[in-house]
Amino acid sequence: MSDAGFEAALAAARDGLAEGGIPIGAAILRGGEVIAVGHNERVQSGDPIAHGEMAALRAAGRQRTYRDTVLYTTLAPCAMCSGTIIQFKIPRVVVGEARTFPGEIELLRSRGVEVEVLDDSRCVEMMRDFQRERPALWAEDIGE
Amino acid sequence: MSDAGFEAALAAARDGLAEGGIPIGAAILRGGEVIAVGHNERVQSGDPIAHGEMAALRAAGRQRTYRDTVLYTTLAPCAMCSGTIIQFKIPRVVVGEARTFPGEIELLRSRGVEVEVLDDSRCVEMMRDFQRERPALWAEDIGE
Numbered sequence: 001m002s003d004a005g006f007e008a009a010l011a012a013a014r015d016g017l018a019e020g021g022i023p024i025g026a027a028i029l030r031g032g033e034v035i036a037v038g039h040n041e042r043v044q045s046g047d048p049i050a051h052g053e054m055a056a057l058r059a060a061g062r063q064r065t066y067r068d069t070v071l072y073t074t075l076a077p078c079a080m081c082s083g084t085i086i087q088f089k090i091p092r093v094v095v096g097e098a099r100t101f102p103g104e105i106e107l108l109r110s111r112g113v114e115v116e117v118l119d120d121s122r123c124v125e126m127m128r129d130f131q132r133e134r135p136a137l138w139a140e141d142i143g144e
Numbered sequence: 145m146s147d148a149g150f151e152a153a154l155a156a157a158r159d160g161l162a163e164g165g166i167p168i169g170a171a172i173l174r175g176g177e178v179i180a181v182g183h184n185e186r187v188q189s190g191d192p193i194a195h196g197e198m199a200a201l202r203a204a205g206r207q208r209t210y211r212d213t214v215l216y217t218t219l220a221p222c223a224m225c226s227g228t229i230i231q232f233k234i235p236r237v238v239v240g241e242a243r244t245f246p247g248e249i250e251l252l253r254s255r256g257v258e259v260e261v262l263d264d265s266r267c268v269e270m271m272r273d274f275q276r277e278r279p280a281l282w283a284e285d286i287g288e
Contacts, residue, residue, distance in 0.1 A: 046205050049198050049228065061190050066287065079255075083227020083248070084193065088287045104227070111223075140208065143232045 005029045005072035006094060006118065012039040012052065013074045013126065019044050022141055023126050026052035026073040028060050036060035042141055053081040057088070066090045074123045076103025078142060086111045096123030100131060101142065149173045149216035150238060150262065156183040156196065157218045157270065163188050166285055167270050170196035170217040172204050180204035186285055197225040201232070210234045218267045220247025222286060230255045240267030244275060245286065
């Protein structure tokens with residue numbers, strides 16, 4: 001397995017952080033190639049549905065199928081992003097970490113999505129720093 | 145209960161149809177007032193995540209909370225839109241119809257969302273016509 005997808009997702013998250021945004025990034029791969037990346041855009045564009053995964057799917061544009069794709073994301077997908085993965089029939093998701101936010105990994109697995117959690121320390125530290133520094137923004141992003 | 149939300153959602157769906165798009169609309173209400181509307185934008189803007197509910201949420205912009213809102217939609221919410229309703233903690237959803245697409249109403253209810261299905265014949269006819277006339281576009285929109 002290539003790490004290209006994970007590195008692209010992590011780079012997207014860092015780009016978002018550098019813009020003053022929420023540091024969560026995602027990448028969509030087909031045949032081992034990155035076809036789209038995205039990061040959370042709540043701060044940058046005021047768009048509450050633009051989580052990293054959603055921004056990457058938007059960037060990918062219309063697709064005939066997602067059954068041959070893999071979604072990488074730096075953080076466990078929330079219910080919105082998990083529902084989207086299920087609806088779009090993305091078969092495999094690689095998650096940077098699920099320590100700082102548990103997401104809906106069990107929902108994904110219960111619907112047949114293969115989920116791998118890398119437990120990457122760079123992702124954990126990035127989110128821990130962000131959650132400590134911007135607790136209100138983080139709460140808003142997850143609907144708390 | 146006011147019908148303002150349902151009428152706004154239906155009008156949005158018809159606007160989308162008039163633009164050559166997929167005729168599904170949504171409205172978000174707070175205190176009985178429509179604060180945002182949206183319709184599916186897959187055709188119009190090439191955005192696969194812009195289902196009616198998602199477009200309305202994007203139009204509403206950043207919100208501190210959704211716990212005092214009601215979401216109206218002309219068609220049963222798919223897994224993406226249902227996951228979003230769950231994540232954003234929208235407590236109540238009014239659905240125009242669930243005959244032409246079952247959506248994820250049971251998932252919503254299992255997570256504590258109150259769902260009312262109106263079974264409105266205008267919504268059913270609009271979707272039946274669309275599904276008959278544009279089967280490939282409809283399949284694409286629901287990830288089939």
